[in-house]
Every structure is written in C-alpha cells, then in structure tokens.
Amino acid sequence: MNWQLMWDSLPRMLGGMGLTLQLIGGSLALGAVVAFAVALLRLSGNRPVEWIAGAYVFVFRGTPLLVQIFLIYYGLGQFEFVRDSILWPVLREPMWCAILALTLNTGAYTSEVLRGAILSVPQGQIEAARACGMSRALAFRRIVLPVAVRQMLPAYGNEVILMVKASSLASTITLMEITGIARRMIAQTFAVFELFIVAGAIYLILNFVASRLIKYAEWRLTPYLRARA
Amino acid sequence: MKTIVATLALGALLAVTGTAGAKEWKTVRIASEGAYPPWNATDPSGKLIGFEVDLGNDLCKRMKVTCEFVAQDWDGIIPALQQGKYDAIMSGMTITGERKNVIDFSVPYGTEPSVFAVAAASPLAKSLNIGVDRSDLNNEAAAKPVIDKLAEALKGKSVGVQVSTIHIDFMEKHLSKVSMRSYDKMDNAGIDLASGRVDAILGDRSVVEAIVKAEPGKMVVVGPNIIGGVIGEGMGVGLRKADADLKKLFDTAIGEALKDGTVKKLSTQHFGYDITPN
Numbered sequence: 001m002n003w004q005l006m007w008d009s010l011p012r013m014l015g016g017m018g019l020t021l022q023l024i025g026g027s028l029a030l031g032a033v034v035a036f037a038v039a040l041l042r043l044s045g046n047r048p049v050e051w052i053a054g055a056y057v058f059v060f061r062g063t064p065l066l067v068q069i070f071l072i073y074y075g076l077g078q079f080e081f082v083r084d085s086i087l088w089p090v091l092r093e094p095m096w097c098a099i100l101a102l103t104l105n106t107g108a109y110t111s112e113v114l115r116g117a118i119l120s121v122p123q124g125q126i127e128a129a130r131a132c133g134m135s136r137a138l139a140f141r142r143i144v145l146p147v148a149v150r151q152m153l154p155a156y157g158n159e160v161i162l163m164v165k166a167s168s169l170a171s172t173i174t175l176m177e178i179t180g181i182a183r184r185m186i187a188q189t190f191a192v193f194e195l196f197i198v199a200g201a202i203y204l205i206l207n208f209v210a211s212r213l214i215k216y217a218e219w220r221l222t223p224y225l226r227a228r229a
Numbered sequence: 230m231k232t233i234v235a236t237l238a239l240g241a242l243l244a245v246t247g248t249a250g251a252k253e254w255k256t257v258r259i260a261s262e263g264a265y266p267p268w269n270a271t272d273p274s275g276k277l278i279g280f281e282v283d284l285g286n287d288l289c290k291r292m293k294v295t296c297e298f299v300a301q302d303w304d305g306i307i308p309a310l311q312q313g314k315y316d317a318i319m320s321g322m323t324i325t326g327e328r329k330n331v332i333d334f335s336v337p338y339g340t341e342p343s344v345f346a347v348a349a350a351s352p353l354a355k356s357l358n359i360g361v362d363r364s365d366l367n368n369e370a371a372a373k374p375v376i377d378k379l380a381e382a383l384k385g386k387s388v389g390v391q392v393s394t395i396h397i398d399f400m401e402k403h404l405s406k407v408s409m410r411s412y413d414k415m416d417n418a419g420i421d422l423a424s425g426r427v428d429a430i431l432g433d434r435s436v437v438e439a440i441v442k443a444e445p446g447k448m449v450v451v452g453p454n455i456i457g458g459v460i461g462e463g464m465g466v467g468l469r470k471a472d473a474d475l476k477k478l479f480d481t482a483i484g485e486a487l488k489d490g491t492v493k494k495l496s497t498q499h500f501g502y503d504i505t506p507n
Contacts, residue, residue, distance in 0.1 A: 074417065077424035092426055094410075174389075174410045174421075183304055184411065187393030190331050192308040 027102035034107030060108035117152035157214035258315035268321035318467030337463030342454030366458025389418035
C-alpha cells in the first residue's frame with residue numbers, strides 16, 4: 001500500500017466531485033419530473049397511454065444502464081438525421097448524453113416507486129377528502145401526493161444511492177468524473193488498488209450524506225409519529 | 230534408426246530444460262487488447278487475431294513453449310500482468326521510460342509513427358497539413374516549429390486519444406493547450422471523429438489508417454509522421470521484471486524472427502508495409 005500516493009491523489013480525485021454531483025443532481029431532478037409524469041400516465045385509466053408508459057418502464061428497467069449509455073452516446077451519433085437535427089448540439093456533448101441516460105433510467109425506477117406509493121394511500125382518506133368537498137385534483141394534491149411521497153421515501157432513498165454509484169458509468173463516455181479521474185491516474189501510476197480505494201471511499205462518503213438526507217426528510221415528514229414533547 | 234530419433238528427441242528435451250533455467254516455461258499466457266487492428270483485433274467469433282497473434286505464435290514455436298492468448302482491456306493491461314493473470318503483453322505497447330519503471334520489455338519487434346486523422350470536410354484537413362512529412366521529437370530544434378504549427382492549427386479544437394498511451398503523453402507534453410478527450414478504445418475515438426464529436430484523433434499510423442479506411446471518404450490521415458521523444462522506441466513484449474529468463478527467451482526469439490524475415494513477412498501481410506524496427 002502506497003499511503004503517500006493515496007493522500008496525494010485526493011485533491012485531483014476531489015476535482016471530479018463537481019462533475020459527479022452535477023450528474024447526480026441533474027439526473028435526479030429531471031428523473032423526478034419524468035417519474036411523476038410516467039406514474040400519473042400509468043394511473044390515468046387510458047389504456048393506450050398506460051401501455052406506452054408501461055413499455056417505457058419495462059425497457060429502461062430491463063436493460064443494463066451501461067448499454068443505455070452506449071446506445072445514447074455512440075448509437076444515436078451514427079445516424080445522419082440525428083447529427084443534422086436540432087438535438088445534436090445537446091447529444092454531441094457526453095455530459096448531456098450521460099444525464100439523459102441516467103434520467104431515463106432513474107425515471108423508470110422512480111415512477112414505479114411512486115405509482116406503488118400512490119396506490120397504497122388508503123381509500124378511506126381519499127373518500128374523507130371528497131366528503132369534505134375537495135375536488136379530485138385538490139384531494140390528489142393535498143392528501144394523496146403528500147402521503148404517497150412520505151411512503152415512497154425509503155424506497156426512493158435506495159434509488160438515490162444507486163444513482164450515486166451509477167454516475168461512475170459516465171467515465172465510459174470520456175467524462176472525467178471521480179471514476180474517470182481514478183482510471184486516468186491508474187493509467188499513469190499503475191496503482192490500481194490504492195486509487196480505486198480512494199475513489200470508493202469518496203462514493204462511500206457521498207452515499208453516507210445522501211442516506212442521512214433521506215433519513216432527515218423522513219423525520220421531517222412524519223411529525224405525527226414523533227412523541228409529543 | 231529408431232534409436233537415433235529417440236536420442237535426438239531426448240537431446241532436444243534436455244536442451245530445452247537446460248536453457249529454461251530456474252522456472253521452466255511450458256506455457257506462456259500472452260495478453261492482447263483485441264481492438265487495435267492491424268496489431269491485434271477480435272474476429273466475429275471472439276477469437277484474437279492480428280499481427281501480434283501470428284507473431285506471438287511464431288515466437289512461442291521458437292521458444293518451444295505453448296502459447297495462450299488472453300483478451301484484456303487496455304487500461305488494466307499492466308496491473309493485471311503484475312498480478313500474474315498472464316505472463317506477457319503483446320498489444321501494440323510502445324517501450325517508454327515510464328512503463329519501464331514498472332515492467333520490463335523485450336527488444337522491439339515493430340515500430341511506427343503517430344499521426345492525426347480528421348474529417349475530410351473539416352478545415353483541419355488543410356491546416357494540419359504543414360508540409361512536413363516526418364518530425365523526429367529527439368531533434369528538438371527541428372521539431373519545435375512543427376509542433377508550434379500543429380498547436381496553432383488545433384487551437385480551440387478537441388483531439389481524441391486512447392487512455393494510457395504515448396499519444397496522451399505527447400498531447401500533455403507538446404500540445405497541452407489543446408483540449409483532449411481520452412477513450413478506453415481507439416475504435417471509440419474513431420466513432421466520435423466520424424460523428425463530429427471530436428475534431429481530430431491521434432494514434433499509431435496503422436491504427437488510425439484502419440479507422441479512416443473503415444468509412445471510406447469520410448476521414449483523412451493528415452500532418453507529419455511523428456517519431457522519437459515521447460513517441461518512444463517501438464513496440465516490445467511487456468514482461469514482469471522478475472521474469473528475466475522469459476525476457477531472454479523472447480529477446481532471442483524476436484532476434485531470430487527479425488533476422489530470417491518472419492517479422493517482415495507478417496508485417497507485409499497485416500499492414501501492407503514493413504514495420505520492422507531499424
């Protein structure tokens with residue numbers, strides 16, 4: 001073990017933290033929007049719409065994320081009409097390709113988590129809201145969604161942790177985030193063990209923070225479960 | 230007659246065990262990337278093929294050992310050698326001072342210059358063409374104006390290179406202001422050049438030419454043939470420092486193969502020209 005090398009590699013490796021956080025933050029935010037839309041579509045009661053949303057979830061949950069990243073980055077770029085389209089300035093950049101792949105992937109998983117949570121809201125609560133004179137939309141906004149979001153948090157925490165780790169796959173399409181920098185440094189020093197341990201430790205810390213944040217959110221959203229002071 | 234054959238066979242056997250020394254080499258596992266044609270490539274069935282596979286088999290015959298080729302990703306190829314996953318590397322690996330710090334090399338069995346390739350329609354196809362055919366980095370005074378012109382032409386452009394190669398070293402040392410993207414495989418850099426994500430790629434001449442030929446008319450090889458300096462002293466077999474006996478075996482076998490024209494013959498067959506080191 002070369003402790004000195006591990007210590008010296010830290011500043012350079014942490015230099016990739018910004019990009020890693022951008023990838024995670026960007027794809028989680030966009031993924032949440034996708035997930036919300038898809039979950040609603042799957043519960044819309046319209047058969048064709050439900051089927052299309054279901055097919056999206058099936059495809060993006062059923063194929064490896066690495067394959068999705070390669071398809072979006074190397075695959076789409078092969079087509080002339082994609083390169084000529086207005087989307088090319090976006091798809092040209094590895095950063096946006098990575099965010100797109102991560103977004104579509106997490107969107108599929110999260111939509112299922114959210115759908116399950118919405119379905120788990122007790123029918124009695126919805127009926128009570130309706131009996132108070134709330135419209136369906138108002139009842140959904142005030143009663144169903146807050147309860148569902150609270151219910152989905154533990155499962156969603158899992159998804160956040162998975163995304164922190166999944167961001168490392170962006171290194172396969174030339175992005176120099178933490179794993180990319182680690183691989184680059186290994187190419188120069190051949191110290192596989194030391195440098196991947198440093199990279200692994202950084203992910204561990206990121207996930208520690210992420211799981212704490214989720215825990216805090218759970219605590220904040222369940223005041224009624226806490227003992228009265 | 231039978232006894233003569235038997236005696237000869239016994240003699241040969243003794244000779245082999247005699248030279249093999251402390252550790253007897255019966256099988257040698259050789260790693261290759263399989264994505265660097267024509268040096269090495271992978272056929273559709275997943276078998277390793279190419280110049281280095283043919284040469285490796287020839288060398289093993291001379292060393293009287295059995296060869297086993299193993300596919301290994303480029304960016305882990307040196308660490309896995311050190312860990313003993315295989316015994317030798319034949320993967321278009323240039324002998325450089327940096328690599329010599331961690332592993333040993335046989336004498337070189339091939340050499341070639343580095344070149345750029347760009348999209349045929351790109352303005353770089355003209356501006357990188359600076360009217361010099363060959364630039365030797367060892368001759369610093371002569372190389373400097375060439376590099377300045379390259380830097381000028383590549384200003385604000387991006388260059389794709391393969392991770393952990395002499396070409397990255399070249400970019401970092403001589404063209405550090407040009408933005409660089411590193412790829413796990415040279416093939417992928419070629420895909421991104423074809424789709425316009427990078428403006429140029431830099432690599433070993435034969436490999437760059439193979440990429441250019443894969444999509445006729447779209448890309449061109451351009452600029453000087455760069456040799457010497459960080460571009461190194463040719464390709465050799467990478468070996469663990471502890472295996473001095475194996476290095477001796479490879480050195481002798483490569484020496485013979487160079488002398489009797491086997492390397493030249495295989496090189497003409499795979500490259501279309503002679504890559505033997507001078």
